[in-house]
Amino acid sequence: MSDMPGESKLDARLGSLLSARQKKGRFRSLKEYDTSASSRLTDFSSNDYLGLTTDASLRAAYIARLEATETVLGSTGSRLLSGGTCAHRALETRLAEHFAAPAGLLFNSGWDANVSFFSTVPQPGDAVIYDELIHASVHDGMRGSRVLASRRVPFAHNDPAALTAVLQTLDVAPGATVFLAMESLYSMDGDFAPLPALLDVFDAFVPREQQCVVVDEAHTTGVYGSRGRGIVHALDEGNRVTVRLMTFGKGAGASGAVLLCSPILRSFLINFARPFIFSTAMPLSTVVALEAVWDLLASRHGDAKRADLTRVIANLHTHLAPLLARTPSSLLRLPDPTPVPFPGATGLDPSPPAPIVGLLTPTPHALSAYLLERGFIVRPVVPPTVPPGRERVRICLRAGVSDARVAELVGAIGEWAELQQNEKARL
Ligand SMILES: Cc1ncc(COP(=O)(O)O)c(C=O)c1O
Known part of the structure; x- marks a missing residue:
């Protein structure tokens, strides 16, 4: 007799629930990436908006x-x-x-x-x-x-x-x-x-x-x-x-x-x-x-980090705008603009730039996989996390990311969009 226990009833039942989820394209699994300084990957999915997890002075x-x-x-x-x-x-x-x-x-x-x-x-x-x-x-x-x-x-x-x-x-x-x-x-x-x-x-x-x-x-x-x-x-x-x-x-x-x-x-x-x-x-x-x-x-260094994040956000939008202007919105688009959230605010920009950019696309998994091959971690977000029709990749920005790297990311998104359009034209 094998000392390995056979599949339990519970495992069998849970397994079939997982298969059902997989069929719906909603299966979740853990993915680990090497995002260390020596890796070729840049993480555009992290919530470390100020880049504090790798800040040398904070570490010291x-x-x-x-x-x-x-x-x-x-x-x-x-x-x-x-x-x-x-x-x-x-x-x-x-x-x-x-x-x-x-x-x-x-x-x-x-x-x-x-x-x-x-x-x-x-x-x-x-x-x-x-x-x-x-x-x-x-x-x-x-x-x-x-x-x-x-x-x-x-x-x-x-x-x-x-x-x-x-x-x-x-x-x-x-x-x-x-x-x-x-x-x-x-x-x-x-x-x-x-x-x-x-x-x-x-x-x-x-x-x-x-x-x-x-x-x-x-x-x-x-x-x-x-x-x-x-x-x-x-x-x-x-x-x-x-x-x-x-x-x-x-x-x-x-x-x-x-x-x-x-x-x-x-x-x-x-x-x-x-x-x-x-x-x-x-x-x-x-x-x-x-x-x-x-x-x-609470220090000047904190102010510098916040200002640097603003630079990275502005940089992304500068590169993204011409790409979105020449790409069909059915393939790539930003969420519709919202009203100014804080009109008349004095202590804050009435419409502050956000470090999270949802790029809506019907095939976020494909875009995310393409970007990963080119060295960018950008995660797909699909139902039930967002409603059907609101699938997207989510770009999270971080202080310290270079202008060049942001330009390369947008360049890779543009390449993918072109491939999709060429493919569509061929069919
Ligand atoms: C709006 C909001 N509230 C609460 C949480 C939970 O916070 P924590 O990650 O510290 O558990 C999150 C995390 O994703 C969040 O986005």
């Missing part, structure tokens, strides 16, 4: 901080047990001050923070109104909450008129709270929420004392606003936004998140949020890294 500062710190590995337990350290508390205090928030609570990830908040804070009788493109973690949180499904209502993406329509029909008991959930920058089309307009609508229908506005700044943390303090801060909307989620896995080049909120909300989460209570606290190595990251983000 991090190592120096580690050398000077006694405990640098795991945190050894939940924050409520042995994992609660002065280092965690000091970082939280620093971040709350940096973002001009009353308080902050660290989480191991933005996912944990959203699930914690939305599964715990909204109470029966409350309502949660959310942008239809809100991140999956908010959906998972809401699903775990005690708010009835009928009182969790989406509104059409970034659309103040759609929010108005939802609020017009919402009945709210005097003691209840209405939660409004959105992101500052959406990661599929790279479009900003028209935050002031949405908040004006909310104000028109819901008294302030019954509001709880939650803005997920995952893609803007460190990248936008003075010292990278994000969109809400830059727009001076801190008094209308109750909760902000700032994550560390993207522009901050690390991992984890801080939820900025009132001291009461912080205490409530410490008492009731299961991902916070029953999970080992953020490792001290990450806490140390984040101290070094925030030294950088």
Whole structure:
């Protein structure tokens, strides 16, 4: 008898579910690429918008901080047990001050923070109104909450008129709270929420004392606003936004998140949020890294990184515009332009450039494979992540990428588009 177990019933069942997924072209698998300096690949899919993961001065500062710190590995337990350290508390205090928030609570990830908040804070009788493109973690949180499904209502993406329509029909008991959930920058089309307009609508229908506005700044943390303090801060909307989620896995080049909120909300989460209570606290190595990251983000070097990202974004659009002008839009196009998100803003460009560019094409896998052969990692995004007809490759830009490399990327996209058109003409 072989000592290798045969295929279990479970494996057989799961295998057929995976095959079904594969047939739909939705199979996911892990792909690892060598993106080290010596490799020929340039990563245009990374969320490391400021290039901090490879920044030499940050690396040196991090190592120096580690050398000077006694405990640098795991945190050894939940924050409520042995994992609660002065280092965690000091970082939280620093971040709350940096973002001009009353308080902050660290989480191991933005996912944990959203699930914690939305599964715990909204109470029966409350309502949660959310942008239809809100991140999956908010959906998972809401699903775990005690708010009835009928009182969790989406509104059409970034659309103040759609929010108005939802609020017009919402009945709210005097003691209840209405939660409004959105992101500052959406990661599929790279479009900003028209935050002031949405908040004006909310104000028109819901008294302030019954509001709880939650803005997920995952893609803007460190990248936008003075010292990278994000969109809400830059727009001076801190008094209308109750909760902000700032994550560390993207522009901050690390991992984890801080939820900025009132001291009461912080205490409530410490008492009731299961991902916070029953999970080992953020490792001290990450806490140390984040101290070094925030030294950088709040410095001139941080300003230079943000300015450099703006250069890279402008450069991409300069090269892309003539290519798109000569290519049929059925083959390649950008999402339709959106209204200026922050008209009249003073602390921020009224329509800031975004580091995420969705290039819509009906055959994103083919384009992505072509680009990979030429040394560019650009990932395809297909349903169910985006609706059918909105397939695209997603180009993520990063400070430090040379003008020449951006030109080469666009050149390769152009070659592919030409091949497609020639092929079509031949048939
Ligand atoms: C808008 C948004 N919120 C939350 C998250 C989750 O953050 P994290 O990666 O830290 O878990 C992401 C990550 O993709 C995100 O894009």
